[in-house]
Amino acid sequence: MRHGGIDEERFLAAYRTELDHMAALTGPRKVASVFFGGGTPSLMAPATVAAILDQIATNWRLAGDAEITLEANPTSVEAANFAQLRQVGVNRVSLGVQALDDAALKALGRQHSAAEAKAALGVARDHFERVSIDLIYARPYQNVRRWQRELEAALELGVDHLSLYQLTIEPNTPFAALNAAGKLLVPDSESAAELFEATQAITEQAGLAAYEISNHARPGEECRHNLLYWRSGDYAGVGPGAHARLTIEGVRTHLATLRPPEAWRDQVEAEGHGLEDQHALASSEHVSEFLLMGLRLAEGIDLQRLAAIGGEIDAEGLAMMRAQGMVEIDEGWLRVSDQGRLVLNAVIAELVA
Amino acid sequence: MAEPKTVPLALIRNFSIIAHIDHGKSTLADRLIQTCGGLSAREMREQVLDSMELERERGITIKAQTVRLDYTAKDGQTYRLNLIDTPGHVDFAYEVNRSLAACEGSLLVVDASQGVEAQTLANVYQALDNDHEVIPVLNKVDLPAAEPERIQQQIEDVIGLDASGALPISAKTGEGVADVLEAIVTRLPAPKGDEAAPLKALLVDSWYDAYLGVIVLVRIIDGHLKKGQKVKLMASGTSHLIERVGVFRPKQEMTGHLGPGEIGFFTAAIKQVADTRVGDTVTDDKAPCAAPLPGFKEAQPVVFCGLFPVDAAEFEDLREAMARLRLNDASFSFEMETSAALGFGFRCGFLGLLHLEIIRERLEREFDIDLITTAPSVIYKIHMTDGAEIELHNPADMPDPVKIERIEEPWIEATILVPDEHLGAVLKLCEDRRGRQQTLTYAGTRAMVVYELPLNEVVFDFYDRLKSVSRGYASFDYHIVGYEPGPLVKMSLLVNAEPVDALSIIVHRDRAEARGRAMCERLKDLIPRHLFKIPIQAALGGKVIARETIAALRKDVTAKCYGGDVTRKRKLLDKQKAGKKRMRQFGQVEIPQAAFIAALKIEEN
Ligand SMILES: Nc1nc2c(ncn2[C@@H]2O[C@H](COP(=O)(O)OP(=O)(O)OP(=O)(O)O)[C@@H](O)[C@H]2O)c(=O)[nH]1
Ligand SMILES: [Mg+2]
Numbered sequence: 001m002r003h004g005g006i007d008e009e010r011f012l013a014a015y016r017t018e019l020d021h022m023a024a025l026t027g028p029r030k031v032a033s034v035f036f037g038g039g040t041p042s043l044m045a046p047a048t049v050a051a052i053l054d055q056i057a058t059n060w061r062l063a064g065d066a067e068i069t070l071e072a073n074p075t076s077v078e079a080a081n082f083a084q085l086r087q088v089g090v091n092r093v094s095l096g097v098q099a100l101d102d103a104a105l106k107a108l109g110r111q112h113s114a115a116e117a118k119a120a121l122g123v124a125r126d127h128f129e130r131v132s133i134d135l136i137y138a139r140p141y142q143n144v145r146r147w148q149r150e151l152e153a154a155l156e157l158g159v160d161h162l163s164l165y166q167l168t169i170e171p172n173t174p175f176a177a178l179n180a181a182g183k184l185l186v187p188d189s190e191s192a193a194e195l196f197e198a199t200q201a202i203t204e205q206a207g208l209a210a211y212e213i214s215n216h217a218r219p220g221e222e223c224r225h226n227l228l229y230w231r232s233g234d235y236a237g238v239g240p241g242a243h244a245r246l247t248i249e250g251v252r253t254h255l256a257t258l259r260p261p262e263a264w265r266d267q268v269e270a271e272g273h274g275l276e277d278q279h280a281l282a283s284s285e286h287v288s289e290f291l292l293m294g295l296r297l298a299e300g301i302d303l304q305r306l307a308a309i310g311g312e313i314d315a316e317g318l319a320m321m322r323a324q325g326m327v328e329i330d331e332g333w334l335r336v337s338d339q340g341r342l343v344l345n346a347v348i349a350e351l352v353a
Numbered sequence: 354m355a356e357p358k359t360v361p362l363a364l365i366r367n368f369s370i371i372a373h374i375d376h377g378k379s380t381l382a383d384r385l386i387q388t389c390g391g392l393s394a395r396e397m398r399e400q401v402l403d404s405m406e407l408e409r410e411r412g413i414t415i416k417a418q419t420v421r422l423d424y425t426a427k428d429g430q431t432y433r434l435n436l437i438d439t440p441g442h443v444d445f446a447y448e449v450n451r452s453l454a455a456c457e458g459s460l461l462v463v464d465a466s467q468g469v470e471a472q473t474l475a476n477v478y479q480a481l482d483n484d485h486e487v488i489p490v491l492n493k494v495d496l497p498a499a500e501p502e503r504i505q506q507q508i509e510d511v512i513g514l515d516a517s518g519a520l521p522i523s524a525k526t527g528e529g530v531a532d533v534l535e536a537i538v539t540r541l542p543a544p545k546g547d548e549a550a551p552l553k554a555l556l557v558d559s560w561y562d563a564y565l566g567v568i569v570l571v572r573i574i575d576g577h578l579k580k581g582q583k584v585k586l587m588a589s590g591t592s593h594l595i596e597r598v599g600v601f602r603p604k605q606e607m608t609g610h611l612g613p614g615e616i617g618f619f620t621a622a623i624k625q626v627a628d629t630r631v632g633d634t635v636t637d638d639k640a641p642c643a644a645p646l647p648g649f650k651e652a653q654p655v656v657f658c659g660l661f662p663v664d665a666a667e668f669e670d671l672r673e674a675m676a677r678l679r680l681n682d683a684s685f686s687f688e689m690e691t692s693a694a695l696g697f698g699f700r701c702g703f704l705g706l707l708h709l710e711i712i713r714e715r716l717e718r719e720f721d722i723d724l725i726t727t728a729p730s731v732i733y734k735i736h737m738t739d740g741a742e743i744e745l746h747n748p749a750d751m752p753d754p755v756k757i758e759r760i761e762e763p764w765i766e767a768t769i770l771v772p773d774e775h776l777g778a779v780l781k782l783c784e785d786r787r788g789r790q791q792t793l794t795y796a797g798t799r800a801m802v803v804y805e806l807p808l809n810e811v812v813f814d815f816y817d818r819l820k821s822v823s824r825g826y827a828s829f830d831y832h833i834v835g836y837e838p839g840p841l842v843k844m845s846l847l848v849n850a851e852p853v854d855a856l857s858i859i860v861h862r863d864r865a866e867a868r869g870r871a872m873c874e875r876l877k878d879l880i881p882r883h884l885f886k887i888p889i890q891a892a893l894g895g896k897v898i899a900r901e902t903i904a905a906l907r908k909d910v911t912a913k914c915y916g917g918d919v920t921r922k923r924k925l926l927d928k929q930k931a932g933k934k935r936m937r938q939f940g941q942v943e944i945p946q947a948a949f950i951a952a953l954k955i956e957e958n
Contacts, residue, residue, distance in 0.1 A: 165913055166912045168912050193907045213911070228916075235916055237917070242917070243919070245919070254920065288923050288926055288927070289919050292919065292922055292926060296914060324885060342908050342909075342910060343884055343907075343908065343910065344909070344911070345910055345911060345926075349930060
């Protein structure tokens with residue numbers, strides 16, 4: 001959203017309009033979590049956040065213990081808003097710390113320093129019950145020993161939730177160009193695997209085992225909002241470039257809004273919503289998504305639920321994956337083993353019928 | 354339909370345009386058609402006779418084409434010219450051969466910047482064997498690199514042909530084309546023929562046309578061919594009622610009649626091309642000629658490979674598609690084959706590798722069938738200890754070695770022309786391929802080397818290698834000379850301990866280990882990593898002679914996947930699944946479709 005002044009008011013009005021549209025689609029529901037993410041929601045005026053939460057509470061029933069997360073960069077500017085954000089109802093913050101190494105932060109194109117990040121984390125912890133930080137690893141020139149040290153330092157910060165992502169070289173980025181030119185020493189798949197394994201060992205020891213491929217928490221501190229994605233629950237998406245999955249009249253439906261903010265806003269003003277796509281998912285698509293998302297979780301997937309949505313698993317693939325120790329079935333749940341998690345994409349491709 | 358204007362034999366000229374690949378035959382044909390007004394400017398396009406999609410795409414001629422032109426010469430007379438544009442590629446040499454048999458003369462086109470090449474030689478000798486008058490034409494003189502005088506001399510030196518009357522031209526700009534037309538009428542002989550004799554015509558070619566059915570191209574020697582006439586194909590022994598008679602100008606034009614010395618076509622409710630034998634004699638059913646024409650040898654497939662549908666459910670579609678292609682191309686053969694690894698498919702015979710490639714491409718493109726192609730093979734003659742003799746087209750069918758007395762393989766004589774500086778590399782290539790040098794001669798700085806080579810060493814990638822070691826400067830022509838026994842063995846490839854019959858090859862014993870090693874290395878790159886490690890082995894009988902291992906996939910997991918990513922990730926998954934469908938499963942290993950051929954492409958230094 002554009003921040004400040006008349007512009008922000010116009011956007012807020014658009015958010016409200018689209019929330020109304022979503023409510024009309026879903027009918028009465030209980031909202032268990034809200035997530036302000038993408039871009040820099042932490043720069044929104046707290047009043048705007050408050051207004052959006054009000055609108056949600058008006059349109060649906062907002063659970064008393066609703067998890068309300070906001071994504072923020074760990075800078076002093078953003079931290080300055082934390083106190084007020086807490087007051088309007090935000091109760092969880094996810095800080096994009098990314099690294100605790102200044103050179104690495106610069107290479108990743110971040111504005112903040114490691115010291116600033118730690119300071120912002122301090123402020124966050126003063127105000128919010130629940131704080132999570134993000135780190136990116138398997139960075140150029142990062143070996144296992146260096147990462148271990150960094151991760152241990154992060155754990156000492158005492159957070160209860162950690163998102164630890166291996167760096168992915170996305171196509172058409174400066175990284176991809178450097179990588180293609182052989183100018184980036186990104187860990188190869190063997191080193192990346194070792195880094196991943198080291199990460200699991202260290203976090204487990206610290207009591208923050210992975211509950212999802214890249215997410216770690218003390219038991220009970222998992223991000224409930226993200227769990228909803230991985231468990232293929234219903235979620236609405238509001239604002240530019242938002243995606244949603246909603247059960248509408250019994251049919252799982254894909255919704256997506258326009259990505260350019262102004263285009264989104266203009267359409268909302270003209271048509272009452274910013275959707276550029278809304279279509280029913282084919283049953284096979286729903287099933288693929290259920291597997292794709294659910295198998296990322298340590299808990300795995302409930303095979304009864306899979307059956308209930310009309311899904312099945314490729315029998316031959318399953319037998320093969322079980323024989324190879326990639327997956328296990330336990331009391332009606334299918335989960336991926338430690339070994340399988342490292343090659344999850346290949347495992348899922350075998351399982352999808 | 355106008356009643357035919359008979360033209361005196363003295364005003365007819367029949368000629369083929371022959372040359373090495375790309376020396377400009379079809380472009381010269383364009384100019385001749387244009388000059389004689391065969392097509393309007395609007396209808397004209399480059400290499401207008403190359404009408405097949407593949408011909409246009411690859412810029413080559415695959416099928417010979419005939420055109421009748423009317424040319425008013427300087428002597429004031431209007432001549433009837435029948436030109437046949439021929440293909441240059443060695444796989445289609447039989448097209449040249451039959452074209453030559455229909456004519457009295459040839460235009461030998463030589464690129465004045467490149468000079469005499471292997472197919473120049475092969476084709477000119479064929480023309481001389483057919484008693485042709487040959488007019489050398491030095492083409493592409495518009496190119497800065499053209500050296501018409503030097504090439505003229507080269508024609509004399511290398512071919513031994515009098516080139517004093519060679520015509521410098523540019524088929525592209527049209528320069529000199531008028532002289533070509535005059536030379537055709539003044540220097541080439543008119544056909545001979547007896548108008549009063551019973552019909553005797555040479556069956557030059559036949560093909561399938563969607564509108565007219567089978568079209569038969571003939572050269573009338575004696576007598577007349579008319580609409581409504583009942584004719585007999587002497588070798589086939591079948592009789593047909595002529596429905597249409599016409600010529601190509603180059604558009605079809607019905608004339609209802611063809612007289613002696615003329616080239617044209619007829620249709621006669623013939624079902625498939627295979628019912629007409631090229632080289633056969635067409636005569637009147639009631640009043641046949643006394644003796645048939647000598648005819649010529651049918652084109653025999655020399656290269657064989659298996660073609661299998663990637664999707665086993667498409668087997669019947671493939672059968673139908675092949676039958677359709679064969680309607681039009683009798684030189685391509687197929688019979689059903691079963692492979693333990695690939696299921697049901699066909700063993701197919703081709704004239705050469707380009708022919709194979711073209712048929713495969715047409716099957717994939719025109720009939721939309723994904724194919725797996727297995728290693729090309731030649732025909733081996735296997736003499737069994739019990740005296741039986743087997744023709745082996747497929748390495749997978751190799752009998753138990755203890756029952757084999759000896760194996761014979763086909764040998765070729767290859768003629769290679771190459772500039773001096775690349776000769777060393779070419780000789781090395783031939784030696785590596787078990788070649789036996791026959792002669793080595795020079796014309797200026799160009800060497801002409803003749804080698805005997807086993808066809809199985811040539812069939813696959815020899816031509817590519819030759820082009821690569823000579824930087825594209827070597828040219829190559831070959832013909833089969835006979836069979837010879839050799840120490841040949843069947844090499845099997847095992848992937849994850851399972852033999853993959855579609856990858857087995859027959860190879861000289863001394864070369865087996867190197868080939869085996871190279872194939873294992875290639876497969877290591879071609880087969881994607883799996884969740885487990887995969888041994889790849891080459892074996893002779895039970896003995897492993899080479900081995901590689903594909904390491905297990907170590908890490909393949911998406912770091913971030915939230916609500917906004919799921920659509921994209923699902924689509925990626927769909928793609929991955931689709932990719933798997935294009936692979937073939939062997940036990941637990943998936944081998945990509947392209948690997949079967951690519952495994953054989955071996956880099957040699
Ligand atoms: N500069 C120049 N290029 C020419 C001339 N004649 C032909 N070419 C070019 O040479 C290439 C081959 O010409 P084609 O007429 O297709 O040759 P071809 O001998 O029929 O080839 P195949 O049928 O494949 O054996 C084309 O790119 C032509 O444009 C010429 O007189 N001058
Ligand atoms: Mg041509």
